[in-house]
Amino acid sequence: MERLKKPLVVALGLVALAAGGAGAAQAIGGGDEGDGAERDGAERNEKADGGNLGGSAFQRAERAALSAAGGGKVVEAEKGDDSDGAYEVAVRNSDGSVVEYHLDGAFRVIGSEKE
Helix, strand or coil, rough: CCCHHHHHHHHHHHHHHHHHHHHHHHHHHHHCCCCCCCCHHHHHHCCCCCCCCCCHHHHHHHHHHHHHHCCCCCCCCCCECCCCCCCCEEEECCCCCEEEEEECCCCCCCEEEEE
């Protein structure tokens, strides 16, 4: 029994280390959030009424909204519904306020509202 105990303890220890490493990697990396083309703000898009923006659509929407806001940080970008425009981009300003910009299909700002 003693001969089996040591290899079993070593094997269980290795399994625990592997599981812990995988958990830490997911926590640090954020899990599987897409294809890597998405940026910081886009990864947090979770509204069910639109769709997450990624890739070049996100980059174009981000540029348009940040230009209109005069800076800040995009905290959400999604496909809009027909009444509010093609895209909706929320920008957090330096004072902490958040403004949502409505963009048309050509990524031009057509309206905004404070959240």
